[in-house]
Amino acid sequence: MAAVKKLREMLADREKIIVGPGVYDGLTARMAIQAGFDALYMTGAGTSMSKLGMADLGLATMTEMADQAGMIASLDWRVPLIADADTGYGGALSVGRTVARYMAGGVAAMHLEDQVVNKRCGHLAGKQVVSREEYKSRIRAAVNMRAQLEGDIVLIARTDALQPLGLDEALLRLQDAVELGVDVVFLEAIETREQIETYCRVFRDKGVPIMYGMVQGTNAVKITVAEAQQMGIKILVYAALCLIPTYLAVTQALRHLKQEGDCEQYGPGISPPLVFGVCGMNELLEFDRQAGE
Template sequence: MPVPASTRLRALLNDPSQIIVAPGVYDGISARLALNAGFGALYMTGAGTSMSALGVADLGLATMTEMKQNAEMIANLDRSVPVIADADTGYGATLNVARTTASYIAAGVAGFHLEDQVVNKKCGHLAGKQLVSKEEYLARIHAAVETRKRLESDIVIIARTDALQSLGLEESLNRLEAAVNAGADVAFLEAISTREELEAVCARFKGKAPVMYGMVQGFNAYKVTVQEAQAFGVQIIVYAAVCLTPSFLAVSQALKTLKETGDTEQYSGQGTPHKLFDACGLKELVDFDRLIADSIQN
């Protein structure tokens, strides 16, 4: 039997010499390009999923079904590469969180994060986020942990808090610590903007649980390289916008050029259809088709 992606992710987390670098992907081609670049883990961004699948900003409009379907497609492009997926708030009360957990397990997701915003959430780097009580947040974590146990899964549960903006650093760390004590595997403090905040979360969970860091370009996230993050003690670093932002910029420019000049030939030879097909597995598909045809003829 192949090793589950969740087991692979746990093996990486158990290696203190490793830092897991997961680029944010949101659709088939961004995931393919990240796999082709050789990354050993991927991160399915909720904001990217909302914008690519629904065409709307990340304001909690994507449903569990839509998020799970996208995560499942990405996770099954290459089952040897673990996918960490955004699971937002779990999409409701504890029974909804249990359903979300079971659905992500069935989809082949290696790990997912649950947060403490209200169900009508916002992107983690926007202002005006509202939180549920600590008790309700922990109920979500308990529901995910119990569902994992009942399904005999080892999916990695990541506790995320968005409390930094409104409740401050100490209460944020207290929430994460309570979540880890409730069975979460990884601590994720969202929207870190200073060195002191990053140092504090790494110090609090040293020897207790791995720390995940969200490096979001273009916001107020405290900027670190992969090497610097590892030196702080971070074990997972995700880059939610690393595919989304360049796509937005390049496609916007191409469309502007077409609208203004009636031509897009400046891209000639740089991204031919054949190159795009190759990036998305053309050779493997053709080889498989030929294999089946040959087996019938023989």
């Protein structure tokens, strides 16, 4: 509850923009926390690739996603986690179960989308979405489960309808979700500045917090944090921020070891204890020492 409360306080702060680097495992989450970010974003694509070794084509199950989100959320409650919950993994009952699991794991916010259950990464072509009524059923189930549990989680409505159905339909779906009780809207895969300006104008004027996703190497409109804040965007996430640099650096190190038989140049001044320290080694040792007194 403490993480959700902190996130809601940040959402209520008119001067604040929430910037969430895309993390996908314990190490990337720890590095983002050490870097000083005050919120994290768990990317579904990164989780699928790191946890399953498979591309983001809807193969990660609710249990796998919820377990990973709960682990990341537990690392530091002072840094709220916003997590991908895909489609909710089924019908209304499955959506309700997903909300309950994310809440139990201490996740501060989750976004729920309108793709078909066999979904794919939001920045891939050929996406299919469910009907508006079916999406409303998912949103209603999420809102009802939150109320039934008498707890809290920030609910984010994401739509992928822009690509297959156009901007007007996408905005209508988000408006429906707001009327049903979600807290934040998220229009995925915006490709023109005109689209993002319309999206922001519609919901900014209604006082609804707006989320935007930046993904390197895609057709998504590139904006800076300052530009996003000026547009009225409240949450700006960078889904591939950790994933792409990790791929580049590790691929280069592996190639050098394979070709040259040496890899010391990739770790000057970096030792395992330093990395252990990022992951809480000193705090763990101190806890163990105090328990033995």
